[in-house]
Amino acid sequence: xxxxxxxxxxxxxxxxxxxxxxxxxxxxxxxxxxxxxxxxxxxxxxxxxxxxxxxxxxxxxxxxxxxxxxxxxxxxxxxxxxxxxxxxxxxxxxxxxxxxxxxxxxxxxxxxxxxxxxxxxxxxxxxxxxxxxxxxxxxxxxxxxxxxxxxxxxxxxxxxxxxxxxxxxxxxxxxxxxxxxxxxxxxxxxxxxxxxxxxxxxxxxxxxxxxxxxxxxxxxxxxxxxxxxxxxxxxxxxxxxxxxxxxxxxxxxxxxxxxxxxxxxxxxxxxxxxxxxxxxxxxxxxxxxxxxxxxxxxxxxxxxxxxxxxxxxxxxxxxxxxxxxxxxxxxxxxxxxxxxxxxxxxxxxxxxxxxxxxxxxxxxxxxxxxxxxxxxxxxxxxxxxxxxxxxxxxxxxxxxxxxxxxxxxxxxxxxxxxxxxxxxxxxxxxxxxxxxxxxxxxxxxxxxxxxxxxxxxxxxxxxxxxxxxxxxxxxxxxxxxxxxxxxxxxxxxxxxxxxxxxxxxxxxxxxxx
Amino acid sequence: xxxxxxxxxxxxxxxxxxxxxxxxxxxxxxxxxxxxxxxxxxxxxxxxxxxxxxxxxxxxxxxxxxxxxxxxxxxxxxxxxxxxxxxxxxxxxxxxxxxxxxxxxxxxxxxxxxxxxxxxxxxxxxxxxxxxxxxxxxxxxxxxxxxxxxxxxxxxxxxxxxxxxxxxxxxxxxxxxxxxxxxxxxxxxxxxxxxxxxxxxxxxxxxxxxxxxxxxxxxxxxxxxxxxxxxxxxxxxxxxxxxxxxxxxxxxxxxxxxxxxxxxxxxxxxxxxxxxxxxxxxxxxxxxxxxxxxxxxxxxxxxxxxxxxxxxxxxxxxxxxxxxxxxxxxxxxxxxxxxxxxxxxxxxxxxxxxx
Numbered sequence: 001x002x003x004x005x006x007x008x009x010x011x012x013x014x015x016x017x018x019x020x021x022x023x024x025x026x027x028x029x030x031x032x033x034x035x036x037x038x039x040x041x042x043x044x045x046x047x048x049x050x051x052x053x054x055x056x057x058x059x060x061x062x063x064x065x066x067x068x069x070x071x072x073x074x075x076x077x078x079x080x081x082x083x084x085x086x087x088x089x090x091x092x093x094x095x096x097x098x099x100x101x102x103x104x105x106x107x108x109x110x111x112x113x114x115x116x117x118x119x120x121x122x123x124x125x126x127x128x129x130x131x132x133x134x135x136x137x138x139x140x141x142x143x144x145x146x147x148x149x150x151x152x153x154x155x156x157x158x159x160x161x162x163x164x165x166x167x168x169x170x171x172x173x174x175x176x177x178x179x180x181x182x183x184x185x186x187x188x189x190x191x192x193x194x195x196x197x198x199x200x201x202x203x204x205x206x207x208x209x210x211x212x213x214x215x216x217x218x219x220x221x222x223x224x225x226x227x228x229x230x231x232x233x234x235x236x237x238x239x240x241x242x243x244x245x246x247x248x249x250x251x252x253x254x255x256x257x258x259x260x261x262x263x264x265x266x267x268x269x270x271x272x273x274x275x276x277x278x279x280x281x282x283x284x285x286x287x288x289x290x291x292x293x294x295x296x297x298x299x300x301x302x303x304x305x306x307x308x309x310x311x312x313x314x315x316x317x318x319x320x321x322x323x324x325x326x327x328x329x330x331x332x333x334x335x336x337x338x339x340x341x342x343x344x345x346x347x348x349x350x351x352x353x354x355x356x357x358x359x360x361x362x363x364x365x366x367x368x369x370x371x372x373x374x375x376x377x378x379x380x381x382x383x384x385x386x387x388x389x390x391x392x393x394x395x396x397x398x399x400x401x402x403x404x405x406x407x408x409x410x411x412x413x414x415x416x417x418x419x420x421x422x423x424x425x426x427x428x429x430x431x432x433x434x435x436x437x438x439x440x441x442x443x444x445x446x447x448x449x450x451x452x453x454x455x456x457x458x459x460x461x462x463x464x465x466x467x468x469x470x471x472x473x474x475x476x477x478x479x480x481x482x483x484x485x486x487x488x489x490x491x492x493x494x495x496x497x498x499x500x501x502x503x504x505x506x507x508x509x510x511x512x513x
Numbered sequence: 514x515x516x517x518x519x520x521x522x523x524x525x526x527x528x529x530x531x532x533x534x535x536x537x538x539x540x541x542x543x544x545x546x547x548x549x550x551x552x553x554x555x556x557x558x559x560x561x562x563x564x565x566x567x568x569x570x571x572x573x574x575x576x577x578x579x580x581x582x583x584x585x586x587x588x589x590x591x592x593x594x595x596x597x598x599x600x601x602x603x604x605x606x607x608x609x610x611x612x613x614x615x616x617x618x619x620x621x622x623x624x625x626x627x628x629x630x631x632x633x634x635x636x637x638x639x640x641x642x643x644x645x646x647x648x649x650x651x652x653x654x655x656x657x658x659x660x661x662x663x664x665x666x667x668x669x670x671x672x673x674x675x676x677x678x679x680x681x682x683x684x685x686x687x688x689x690x691x692x693x694x695x696x697x698x699x700x701x702x703x704x705x706x707x708x709x710x711x712x713x714x715x716x717x718x719x720x721x722x723x724x725x726x727x728x729x730x731x732x733x734x735x736x737x738x739x740x741x742x743x744x745x746x747x748x749x750x751x752x753x754x755x756x757x758x759x760x761x762x763x764x765x766x767x768x769x770x771x772x773x774x775x776x777x778x779x780x781x782x783x784x785x786x787x788x789x790x791x792x793x794x795x796x797x798x799x800x801x802x803x804x805x806x807x808x809x810x811x812x813x814x815x816x817x818x819x820x821x822x823x824x825x826x827x828x829x830x831x832x833x834x835x836x837x838x839x840x841x842x843x844x845x846x847x848x849x850x851x852x853x854x855x856x857x858x859x860x861x862x863x864x865x866x867x868x
Binding site: 314334338339344346351352353354356357358366367369370375379380 | 728739745746
């Protein structure tokens with residue numbers, strides 16, 4: 001890959017970029033250089049200023065001071081249109097697609113030089129050509145909302161290629177992808193590099209940095225703390241340290257494995273798809289004991305979401321049984337399940353975990369408000385809620401201006417800590433955590449994992465759904481691998497082999513391994 | 514020079530207060546344009562309206578009396594809006610309330626005299642709650658769109674009321690309207706035109722404020738309104754709360770109808786669909802769903818109506834001018850609400866060059 005990088009004028013040069021937000025110095029005198037044919041990994045914790053820096057490159061924000069040069073020329077970028085005209089395009093974490101329009105319509109949306117009636121057949125042909133060239137499988141007539149997340153991302157990439165982007169900025173591109181889709185993305189990016197395009201990608205994942213990039217630049221609290229060629233990095237640990245500025249515990253404190261009695265049990269759970277033609281959850285059975293963490297591995301979308309929603313009463317099961325401490329909790333209401341002592345860290349923290357427009361304090365008390373601790377009959381004891389919230393903010397080190405701040409103004413990591421604090425505080429024996437560290441930086445991830453292990457050491461039963469095998473191997477006691485709604489196998493972590501788990505995740509039967 | 518919107522790092526408290534005040538002022542400016550186009554001197558017209566609404570004790574009494582059903586309808590709508598349940602059927606629920614009380618007044622003659630009024634008011638509440646509960650159940654059970662359901666049910670209620678006062682319940686003499694309620698069952702007046710319904714309204718303001726801001730149920734409604742999925746994950750029953758909130762919302766609109774007919778019209782007749790239910794939407798929204806603020810907004814809205822009536826007499830302008838102003842109030846408010854979360858920054862030429 002390296003031979004493609006040339007020493008000509010850098011395609012992007014950002015010089016001494018500074019950007020303030022109310023109360024925050026988001027970027028402080030940051031320099032960045034991207035050469036032709038290069039992949040630059042921009043690494044940093046949540047809130048380190050990575051997205052802000054990139055948003056200035058595409059004209060969504062304007063720097064308070066500093067200069068941006070594209071292909072050696074001073075550029076005045078005021079809008080994404082300006083940056084696109086210079087060949088710079090960005091794929092955001094949240095896709096900017098219109099759900100009920102077709103792929104082709106989305107790709108041309110917002111293009112200014114199109115005639116009043118766009119020549120759709122020509123456009124579709126161009127899209128098909130491009131998708132063939134880069135191996136991006138996309139059908140121009142499909143409607144966006146029928147596509148998977150991976151396919152939507154391909155549409156976003158096509159959108160940029162269609163407009164002639166030479167420099168691509170990808171904001172955590174693999175966070176939403178399955179491992180298979182991530183591999184495809186790798187191939188696509190390699191293909192683009194070979195044509196002389198360049199890319200910057202924002203990420204949290206160390207292994208991606210090592211695998212993808214030529215150069216890595218680390219931001220910490222708005223400042224650039226290191227730029228170096230990726231192949232000069234000896235240990236991944238070093239990168240992590242640079243990012244947070246202290247040593248990260250890669251092995252977590254955990255007590256001895258000391259399982260108690262069975263607390264959460266699933267027996268032959270089945271959920272039929274809406275069309276009724278297949279089982280999205282297919283005869284799933286397992287048991288979790290107190291003091292035990294059962295990890296659920298699997299590529300996202302293989303029934304994990306349905307499983308956790310069935311256990312928490314959010315989804316009806318077609319057949320089978322859920323037993324909590326030996327009692328039947330099949331198809332009970334979410335409230336009944338909560339009352340039995342189950343806490344739930346949901347998969348989608350913004351949509352399911354918090355109420356963004358309510359304060360941190362209110363969000364922290366959303367489980368306990370109905371108990372005598374925070375309310376007297378049906379009247380909420382406001383002053384007690386305040387004390388309670390302050391205590392949790394302190395214990396779980398939630399960074400917020402005050403408990404009255406709306407949760408939506410917090411960073412992703414602190415939102416997750418808010419959920420974690422609420423669920424762990426109210427946990428009555430069983431914790432169900434779904435992708436709890438997704439999208440979090442190293443520091444927050446560590447806090448989340450350590451807190452989950454603490455629950456286990458206290459004798460609680462934990463179900464941990466994760467996409468990262470590494471996390472499961474580190475945190476769980478047993479790992480159940482899910483594929484197309486089934487549990488392929490449940491293995492003890494101490495006997496688990498990564499390759500074996502990978503094959504189970506890909507749907508290879510046990511007997512064939 | 515250019516303008517840009519920049520996101521604030523929190524919701525601005527100052528702006529949540531200033532925006533409604535400024536939008537009120539802007540809407541009066543917009544109204545002035547409308548007046549100028551219709552060849553009326555805006556200052557003179559506003560003067561006449563203020564005089565018409567507050568110019569004498571009698572006029573103040575009229576305005577206050579009118580603000581009572583408006584306030585109640587605003588409170589009713591506000592409860593449903595908290596859940597993002599778009600109840601635009603307060604008008605129909607109001608009419609149902611009037612039908613309820615009229616039924617008791619006209620046909621429950623077995624009641625002792627003292628029981629007419631309380632039983633009638635309770636019946637009005639029940640009728641309103643029933644009429645509001647139907648779209649609530651439809652939404653909770655089958656996801657039927659509440660905007661359409663509540664809107665259309667207005668016309669059913671109004672049509673049914675017409676059938677009653679033109680036909681089934683028509684008083685023997687005359688060609689429309691039911692028999693007048695017996696005088697002993699009227700809601701007593703306390704100051705000229707102002708009747709004791711004002712107590713109901715004010716007590717309800719306090720009670721609702723308490724329920725919405727201080728109780729578990731209010732907390733649950735807030736959660737549902739701001740993020741339904743998250744509320745469900747926390748064990749809050751969405752279906753149950755939608756139905757409960759709509760029963761309460763409809764019940765209060767029904768109470769508004771019962772009180773107004775027991776105190777003012779004393780029968781079910783033409784004009785029962787007074788538009789109070791629709792104006793209630795503006796009141797709830799202007800007040801930011803806050804019961805206490807609703808009091809002031811309701812008085813302003815009432816003043817626009819009584820002031821508008823005065824225009825017809827003094828300036829020979831259509832009384833609908835008041836309604837035009839009522840409608841104009843909402844537009845700048847909706848547009849202005851962006852400033853609670855964003856602030857306007859002015860980029861001067863000089864500053865831009867620095868950037």
